[in-house]
Amino acid sequence: MRFRSALAAAAILTLTAACGGGGGDGGSASSSNEPVKIDFLSLAWQKESVAANKQLVEEWNKANPGIQVTYVQGSWDNVNDQLVTQFAGGTAPDVIHNDSPALSGFASDGYLLDLKDKVPAELKGDIPQAAWDTVTFDDGKGAQGVYGVPFLQESQVIIANKKLLDASGARVPTADEPWTWDEFSEAAKKMTKGGTFGVAWPMKSPVNKTLNLALNFGGTFFQTADGKTTVKVGPEEREVLQRIHDQLYKDKSADPAALGQGTADPLPAFYQGKFALLPAGVYLRQQVVEQAPDGFEWVTLPAPKGTSAQQGAVSQTLSVAQDSKHPDEAMKFISFFLNGANQAKLAKGDWLLPTSQTAAADPAMTTEENGWDVATASAKNLVVAPFLKVNGFDEWKSKVATPALQEYFANKITIDQVAAKLVEDGDKVLERYQR
Amino acid sequence: MTATATRPAPPRRPRARRRGISRQTREMWVLMLPALVPVLLFSVGPLLYGIGLAFTDARNTRVHETSFVGLENFGRLLTDDEFWSSFQIGAIWAVSVTVLQFLAALGLALLLNQKLRFSGLARVLSVVPWAMPPVVIGLMWKLVYHPDAGLLNDLLGTEVNWLADFSLALPAIIVVGIWAGMPQTTVVLLAGLQNVPKELYEAGEMDGAGTWRRFWSITLPQLRPIIVAITSLDFVWNINQFGLVYVLTQGGPGGRTRLPMLFAYEEAFRYRMAGYASMLGLAMAIVVLAVLGLYLWRQMREAK
Structure with a gap:
């Protein structure tokens, strides 16, 4: 007996020692003449954007032999699952590309480095405070910190089939004078005839889209009182929900086939002229440019306005891991990567709006071609999305709001039922995070 | 596995039998060890760890102190x-x-x-x-x-x-x-x-x-x-x-x-x-x- 257990113990000891040795080697090898190594997790996925990212990394590596950056490709589909695992296992990359809704959770869990005192003044001044607000979060102990550098923002626009738009005789909206929601619904009705629909709402992931647009009528969906956040669905929140629902089932001006689809899925039907208007994020223009058949004419229209034209904004961000061994070098890389000139390149590659004011002034960002002027002009309507600061928003979104909104837009439940679900089930979820 | 382990030692080794573990059993364990260690290390270990976690309020965060919560x-x-x-x-x-x-x-x-x-x-x-x-x-x-x-x-x-x-x-x-x-x-x-x-x-x-x-x-x-x-x-x-x-x-x-x-x-x-x-x-x-x-x-x- 003793012999056996002794042998087993010895074997386990050797094994663990071997594993421990293997893991420890990586960190201790940073002597003075060896370059510092930094991993950069990038989520760029459009071809041009991946190219722009890689090119900037290459440029940096050439200019800074002492700080070598390794480009690591990630994917938006599973980045947060991946990061949870990597953070827990201590193998997270140093520089992390993500978006601001995800940062709130990682920040309060203590995985991200507070960059408040690390961001150089030049970079700080180039990005407006409204964008910094999208990355300022509670650190889990009551203090506020800056947990990323915001660099790309998405706004909602309407991509329109020019022929159908002109044929309908509806007023063509401009950045200074967008459609009101009433005008928008009226125009959609006019365009609906003979098997062609006015608009298509791809609502596979309805939450961010509706919540961002709900701000048009001042709908915030969350309220905080006495440090306790609860869900609220009042008349302001219902406006946009009801209007989209009306287009689908009252006016019948929205294509029901698109309802269950992801944002880019209705594009083939759009090119075939099955519907005229596609509300979407500005980035979708890239796919239209690339895939639309020859001779297909399209324009970018600003999103409709309610009591205001405000939209909720989230940012793409670069953050530094709390456990990174080289936080200062990582910050240096970020400042280079996100300077005005480079942000313009990244924005162009991803067809999104840069936060940098220098980049926004770049002629490539204001040209009429491919709707850049309308897209860039919409940036002024972006305000911090209220749900950004809600701890537990992600769980509310996928467990409560996504199914409830999907059912509502599928006309399976009424607006009162969806409101009740969002509030009652939602508060239960949020409670878990406020203990 | 159990069947082999409990099989009585052959009768022509009476001395070994008196000592409790026959040489054959011991050899068997030594031979099985290389296979057993990975199983214990990578299957049984994580399994027990997972069962243990089920009775705690563990969260995948950096700042959380895990404590035992019983059947909560x-x-x-x-x-x-x-x-x-x-x-x-x-x-x-x-x-x-x-x-x-x-x-x-x-x-x-x-x-x-x-x-x-x-x-x-x-x-x-x-x-x-x-x-x-x-x-x-x-x-x-x-x-x-x-x-x-x-x-x-x-x-x-x-x-x-x-x-x-x-x-x-x-x-x-x-x-x-x-x-x-x-x-x-x-x-x-x-x-x-x-x-x-x-x-x-x-x-x-x-x-x-x-x-x-x-x-x-x-x-x-x-x-x-x-x-x-x-x-x-x-x-x-x-x-x-x-x-x-x-x-x-x-x-x-x-x-x-x-x-x-x-x-x-x-x-x-x-x-x-x-x-x-x-x-x-x-x-x-x-x-x-x-x-x-x-x-x-x-x-x-x-x-x-």
């Missing part, structure tokens, strides 16, 4: 509507996939067992899905179900968004589950069919038994142990299915295809409730063991 997670599980609806979906999925898969595979196996032309080729083709990883199967079927460019809508002339429809999504993934798991079942059943002695059929024919009668009274009883084995394996495999459904629907629309394993995954890696997710895993393991135990026990009893 279990209590929450019992009152969690989300869990029960996911469990119900899991049960529908596992039972219908296993049963339908078995019926389809039995039919296919009987067909392949006939002396038809090209039966060799057909046998090879029927195993093809086996060679594909679940993720590839998922992606392939996603294209089949695609609302605009999908094969299925083209064939039927419909415009249904199969994977996003609240009532069609679950049946749609069940079909994929059946398709993906059929090869194993078919191959095993086919092997079983080929082991049924020919004499039994000849004798049956002499007694004037028709095809149906021969199938019912000879083939099925002969296949019985194989059927029990393969359906139980399929059931465990199906209820623990993850990759296929994750690729196809990620549990959507509105949680209508959220199998228990997807639910546990979300709890652990999206909401970072590691303790609760471990309890979910533990509960599922217990359920699977209970169902399987009951099924095997009944089958064994009937077989006697």
Whole structure:
């Protein structure tokens, strides 16, 4: 007996020692003449954007032999699952590309480095405070910190089939004078005839889209009182929900086939002229440019306005891991990567709006071609999305709001039922995070 | 393993026997050690760790102090509507996939067992899905179900968004589950069919038994142990299915295809409730063991 257990113990000891040795080697090898190594997790996925990212990394590596950056490709589909695992296992990359809704959770869990005192003044001044607000979060102990550098923002626009738009005789909206929601619904009705629909709402992931647009009528969906956040669905929140629902089932001006689809899925039907208007994020223009058949004419229209034209904004961000061994070098890389000139390149590659004011002034960002002027002009309507600061928003979104909104837009439940679900089930979820 | 370990030492070594452990037993353990250590280290260890976690409030965060909470997670599980609806979906999925898969595979196996032309080729083709990883199967079927460019809508002339429809999504993934798991079942059943002695059929024919009668009274009883084995394996495999459904629907629309394993995954890696997710895993393991135990026990009893 003793012999056996002794042998087993010895074997386990050797094994663990071997594993421990293997893991420890990586960190201790940073002597003075060896370059510092930094991993950069990038989520760029459009071809041009991946190219722009890689090119900037290459440029940096050439200019800074002492700080070598390794480009690591990630994917938006599973980045947060991946990061949870990597953070827990201590193998997270140093520089992390993500978006601001995800940062709130990682920040309060203590995985991200507070960059408040690390961001150089030049970079700080180039990005407006409204964008910094999208990355300022509670650190889990009551203090506020800056947990990323915001660099790309998405706004909602309407991509329109020019022929159908002109044929309908509806007023063509401009950045200074967008459609009101009433005008928008009226125009959609006019365009609906003979098997062609006015608009298509791809609502596979309805939450961010509706919540961002709900701000048009001042709908915030969350309220905080006495440090306790609860869900609220009042008349302001219902406006946009009801209007989209009306287009689908009252006016019948929205294509029901698109309802269950992801944002880019209705594009083939759009090119075939099955519907005229596609509300979407500005980035979708890239796919239209690339895939639309020859001779297909399209324009970018600003999103409709309610009591205001405000939209909720989230940012793409670069953050530094709390456990990174080289936080200062990582910050240096970020400042280079996100300077005005480079942000313009990244924005162009991803067809999104840069936060940098220098980049926004770049002629490539204001040209009429491919709707850049309308897209860039919409940036002024972006305000911090209220749900950004809600701890537990992600769980509310996928467990409560996504199914409830999907059912509502599928006309399976009424607006009162969806409101009740969002509030009652939602508060239960949020409670878990406020203990 | 136990049988070998407790076998008494051969009588010609009386001295070794007196000392408690025979040399043979000791040698056996030494030889087994290289195989045993990885099993302990990578299977039993994490399993025990996971069971331990299930009784704590562990979270996947850097700042959280984990503490022991006893059965709190279990209590929450019992009152969690989300869990029960996911469990119900899991049960529908596992039972219908296993049963339908078995019926389809039995039919296919009987067909392949006939002396038809090209039966060799057909046998090879029927195993093809086996060679594909679940993720590839998922992606392939996603294209089949695609609302605009999908094969299925083209064939039927419909415009249904199969994977996003609240009532069609679950049946749609069940079909994929059946398709993906059929090869194993078919191959095993086919092997079983080929082991049924020919004499039994000849004798049956002499007694004037028709095809149906021969199938019912000879083939099925002969296949019985194989059927029990393969359906139980399929059931465990199906209820623990993850990759296929994750690729196809990620549990959507509105949680209508959220199998228990997807639910546990979300709890652990999206909401970072590691303790609760471990309890979910533990509960599922217990359920699977209970169902399987009951099924095997009944089958064994009937077989006697």
